[in-house]
Amino acid sequence: MGEVYRAEDLTLDxxxxxxxxxxxxxxxxRRMGRFLDEVKVARRVSHPNVCRVHDVGEAEGRHFISMExxxxxxxxxxxxxIGRLPEDKALELSRQMCAGLAAAHDAGVLHRxxxxxxxxxxxxxxxRIADFGLAAAARDVAEGDVSGTPAYxxxxxxxxxxVSQRSDVYALGLxxxxxxxxxxxxxARSLAELRSLHESSQIATPSSVREGIDPAVERVxxxxxxxxxxxxxxxxxxxxxxxxxxxxxAQALAAGETPSPELVAASGGRGTLSSLQAWxxxxxxxxxxAASVWMLDRFQLFRQIPLDLPPEVLADRARQHLANLGYEQxxxxxxxxxxxxxxxxxxxxxxxxxxxxxxxxxxxxLFWYRESPSxxxxxxxxxxxxxxxDPPATIPGMVLVLLDPxxxxxxxxxxxxxxxxxxxxxxxFDWSLAFNAAGLRWExxxxxxxxxNPPVNVDQHLRWSGPSPFDAEMxxxxxxxxxxxxxxxxxxxxxxxxSSRQASSSxxxxxxxxxxxxLIFSTLLNLGAIIGGALLVRHNLRLGRGDRQGALRIALCxxxxxxxxxxxxxxxxxxxxxEWGILGSAAALALLTAALSWFIYIGIEPFARRYWPxxxxxxxxxxxxxxxxxxxxxxLLLGCLTASFAVALGLLxxxxxxxxxxxxxxxxxxxxxxxxGGRVLAGYxxxxxxxxxxxxxxxxxxxxxxxxxxxxxxxxxxxxxxIFTFVLSPPTGDGYWIDLVFKLAIISLAVLALIRLxxxxxxxxxxxxxxxxNLPTSMEWTSWYGAYSAVGPVGVLLLALWxxxxxxxxxxxxxxxx
Numbered sequence: 001m002g003e004v005y006r007a008e009d010l011t012l013d014x015x016x017x018x019x020x021x022x023x024x025x026x027x028x029x030r031r032m033g034r035f036l037d038e039v040k041v042a043r044r045v046s047h048p049n050v051c052r053v054h055d056v057g058e059a060e061g062r063h064f065i066s067m068e069x070x071x072x073x074x075x076x077x078x079x080x081x082i083g084r085l086p087e088d089k090a091l092e093l094s095r096q097m098c099a100g101l102a103a104a105h106d107a108g109v110l111h112r113x114x115x116x117x118x119x120x121x122x123x124x125x126x127x128r129i130a131d132f133g134l135a136a137a138a139r140d141v142a143e144g145d146v147s148g149t150p151a152y153x154x155x156x157x158x159x160x161x162x163v164s165q166r167s168d169v170y171a172l173g174l175x176x177x178x179x180x181x182x183x184x185x186x187x188a189r190s191l192a193e194l195r196s197l198h199e200s201s202q203i204a205t206p207s208s209v210r211e212g213i214d215p216a217v218e219r220v221x222x223x224x225x226x227x228x229x230x231x232x233x234x235x236x237x238x239x240x241x242x243x244x245x246x247x248x249x250a251q252a253l254a255a256g257e258t259p260s261p262e263l264v265a266a267s268g269g270r271g272t273l274s275s276l277q278a279w280x281x282x283x284x285x286x287x288x289x290a291a292s293v294w295m296l297d298r299f300q301l302f303r304q305i306p307l308d309l310p311p312e313v314l315a316d317r318a319r320q321h322l323a324n325l326g327y328e329q330x331x332x333x334x335x336x337x338x339x340x341x342x343x344x345x346x347x348x349x350x351x352x353x354x355x356x357x358x359x360x361x362x363x364x365x366l367f368w369y370r371e372s373p374s375x376x377x378x379x380x381x382x383x384x385x386x387x388x389x390d391p392p393a394t395i396p397g398m399v400l401v402l403l404d405p406x407x408x409x410x411x412x413x414x415x416x417x418x419x420x421x422x423x424x425x426x427x428x429f430d431w432s433l434a435f436n437a438a439g440l441r442w443e444x445x446x447x448x449x450x451x452x453n454p455p456v457n458v459d460q461h462l463r464w465s466g467p468s469p470f471d472a473e474m475x476x477x478x479x480x481x482x483x484x485x486x487x488x489x490x491x492x493x494x495x496x497x498x499s500s501r502q503a504s505s506s507x508x509x510x511x512x513x514x515x516x517x518x519l520i521f522s523t524l525l526n527l528g529a530i531i532g533g534a535l536l537v538r539h540n541l542r543l544g545r546g547d548r549q550g551a552l553r554i555a556l557c558x559x560x561x562x563x564x565x566x567x568x569x570x571x572x573x574x575x576x577x578x579e580w581g582i583l584g585s586a587a588a589l590a591l592l593t594a595a596l597s598w599f600i601y602i603g604i605e606p607f608a609r610r611y612w613p614x615x616x617x618x619x620x621x622x623x624x625x626x627x628x629x630x631x632x633x634x635x636l637l638l639g640c641l642t643a644s645f646a647v648a649l650g651l652l653x654x655x656x657x658x659x660x661x662x663x664x665x666x667x668x669x670x671x672x673x674x675x676x677g678g679r680v681l682a683g684y685x686x687x688x689x690x691x692x693x694x695x696x697x698x699x700x701x702x703x704x705x706x707x708x709x710x711x712x713x714x715x716x717x718x719x720x721x722x723i724f725t726f727v728l729s730p731p732t733g734d735g736y737w738i739d740l741v742f743k744l745a746i747i748s749l750a751v752l753a754l755i756r757l758x759x760x761x762x763x764x765x766x767x768x769x770x771x772x773x774n775l776p777t778s779m780e781w782t783s784w785y786g787a788y789s790a791v792g793p794v795g796v797l798l799l800a801l802w803x804x805x806x807x808x809x810x811x812x813x814x815x816x817x818x
Contacts, residue, residue: 006069015069016054020062032063039065042132044107049100051120051130070130071123075175076116084182087214089125091243094176096127098240099248101172104129105165105236106260107544112163114171115152116178150191151184155198155227166229169236173224180217181210185225198227216244234262234624241266249613258610261547261620268617271631272809279808281641285800288644289772293793295651296777301340301348301667302675303778305365306358306405310784311336311676317407318369321437322399325412325487326429331371331397335386335571338672339402341366343496348667351496359470361439362496363404365672366411373397375573377581382589384570384582385673385680393455409437412490416456416483426485428460434480434490440469445478454481454489461489468494536603545606550623551598554693559594561690563587568683569673593690600697608704608759615700615758622760633806635757639764640800642753646746646765647772653742670776674788681775681788685795688770695770696763699724703754717751724750764799771795 004019021032042053042065052068075093079085085093097119104111111118111132120128150158154170157163177185185203188194197203203225206213220242226232233239237260240248249259249267259267273281297303309317315336322328344351344364351362368388370376374395376386383390393400393415402411412434432442445466454461458481468474474494481489540546566586572579608616618635626632654667674681702723707716724747725740754762775792776785783789 009066015071017067017069019065019067021064023062041109042067045104045109045132047100047103049096049127049129050103051128053132067130068128070120070128072121072128074117074130075119075121075179078121079116079178079182084210085179087180087212087217090176090179091217091245093121093127093179094243095240095248097129097172097175098236098243100127100129101168101236102240102260102263104132105168106262110163110165111168111171112157113149113152114168114175115149116175117149119175150194151186151188154229156229158195158198164229165235166232169224169232169239170229172236172239173221173232176217176221176224177206180213180221181206183209214244216242235266237263237266253613258545258606259613261550261609261616261623264609264613264616265620265624265626268614268631271618271629271634271807273634273637273807274809278637278804281637282800282804285637285641285644285796288641288648289793289796289800291648292644292651292772293777293779295648295655296668296772297779299651299654299667300777301345301669302365302672302776303780304348304667305363306360307365307675307783307785309405309407311338311367314367314403314407315369318367318401318403321401321403321409322371324437325433327371327399327414327486331373331399333372333374333376333573335370335376336676337368337385337387338675339366339368339388340364340669340672345669347496360405361408361468361470362494363410365405367403367405367407369401369403371397371399375575375578376571377573377575377578378571381585384566384586386571406439408439409434409490410492412480412487413455414486414488416486416488429482429485429487431462431480434487435478438478438490438492440466440478440492448477450479452479452491456483456488458483458488533599533603536607537599540602540606545610546602547605547609547620547623548602550605550620551601553623554601555594555598558597558690558693559590561686562590562593565683565687565690566590568679568686570683593694597694597697600694600701604697604701604704607708608700611708612704615754618758618760619763628806630807630809632760633803633808635760635803636764637800637803637807638757639753639761640768640796640803642749642757642761643765643768644772644796644800646749647769649749650742650746656742668773670774674776675785678788681791685771685775685791688774689767692767692770693763696759696766699750699754699762699766700759703751713755717748717755720751721747764803768796768799 003022004017007016007018008014009016036056039053039056042051046052051070054066054068056063056065058064084090101111101114109132111129113131114129118129118131120130122128152171152174154163154167157167157170174185177183186194186197188197203222206218206221207215220233220239223242224232224239233242237248241263247267248263253259315334318336319330341363344362348364351364370386370388372395376391378384378386378390379392380390388400388402393413396415396417399414400412401409404410435442435445445464448463448465450461450463452463460483461479461481463477463479465475465477468476476492476494479489479491479493480487537546563586566589567583570582570586572582605616618629618631621629622632651668671684674684699720703716703720706719707713710716710719721744725743750762750765753765771792776789777792778785778789780786781790
């Protein structure tokens, strides 16, 4: 390719090397193009083990490259002079070669002529990979392009097939073979003989050539020299990690570099647990999981309400009530679901302690049933599910019925015809029919003055008051209205409605001022996060530090999972245009979620990899497809243990508050839509899996920022604990100090897990918490919702068992004596 001279840079006053293209080849456009490509490619690689290229110039019609001058000799002449290297020196140089070659691969560059003559050893004994004259960007290497030194080519390169990083790994194996044995692995006198050696894979083992070679070194070399590229190590870093002794990650950090994701994944050891450790951790998960299920069965809101009837039966009862009230003709479209009745939920502890809940009255949970002459598609773009008031009741013929858990009528809203029928002589509506449907005695109630304003046209509006059927001291009221002899408005009301109106009117100026301040603070925080995140992403992409491959895989998984979850949750219809609309909205939401996750990951991951790489070892292994890696299993298992213990600890707050006499503690609430069917529950479970990653990433982000400022783990953990305890989830209720103690303990445990174990464990913990706390859980296995309530605990158990299976180091089988 040219001649190299030592020269002096008169401007910088330092020695440099000048590589000239021969005069007779200057007019050769192909060679000239290759010469300039060498500069472009070489300048993309910056690493202490790679010869630096400075610039390209021209003097008297001759083109040259100005590059770093290396005072030393190449490995080829060194091996000719001393035969072979001592093992410790060979290992040291091997790791440096791997590091320099990996830097080139990270920049998207293949060397394609990696051989001892192109490996310089400088005056300090350091490896400097030189002569990228045949290098090419990985994406630009065309099949059939045979370039390089045949004796150091991989079989696929020699045959003109597609080359890759593993082709350079093959050449690396040949160089290592020569360093440790003093002999070439492939001794051939012609190209045909070399091809024959490749085809027959006749390579003598290093130990057969030279005694005393470490078996681990021999295994690495022979793996590099596999004929099938897929059987070779995936990267130069994988070769370095497999060599005995040394720590490539520590070396990169000591050199002030940001280690690549591959280097991080290759570090950290195997990660297996001994039999005792694995069984103890699994036992801890099982005990914590059992305690969590036991307490969730008692402190989830839906378990305090009798739900004896499944949604199919309640929907049939609702249709029967409508038929008895005069709506005998069914509309073509219907929807149903469970909902919470907030006025009663706000005073749930009071009513539960009074024994009312066993009668299902007043109802904290309601079942709604809607019919419509047109499709009941939600108007809110990203809700995907029809609800009580979405779409709004605006079309004549729409009717809404709300039942309590015992299938008693509680609420009716119907849209009457838009035009009056002047000739209609319909008889007055028989109000006793509505009272009977509500489980009330008509004769126990007396007329009073109406208070509510029906949302539709009515021609008769009445109100009655009387005793509750389950407590004579509790006065309730029934307000109803009809239009042309048909019931269009019906409400059962009680003291819970009065208290909710008083609570809403009691929010004075101070409360509004506090809400305004919180809104301003959250807006500024979000704006700062967006601007700061955009600057971080731009900085990382410009410097080539972002893990684009990992971020893309995360984004694809989140997009696919979020899209599938939305389609499982959505209410579908036979209207093809409506289905396309649902699919479009689901895809848009999934794309937005995936893009935000990519954005955040690209922004913060390189800083964690630079200053805190040990937290990403198992995570990067998972991202690179090592699903059966023991370290991945260990961190999944420990994440399950952390979360299941934290959930049990957090749930313990409720019985402690109850024991100390605080009646205002909050029961855990779940989305009641999850009780409507297996498809919907699967959608919400998948949505919880997808949302677990952003939750883990949020904790990780705050901790990385705090660690970057405060430098020490224990100092960085303090602001994280404070932020997540007091700002993002402030304690509420009468026993707030008890809640505060438990939240501090839980968040401290999560932060400790992140510091000690890393991002994958926090992701597993976040997923475990989501499965347990956001899905219905009960011990009533024989009830209609028994199968639904087992999804969360079974999901956690399967995750823990998978982690146990991967991480458990099974004892070696005893061999029988011969």
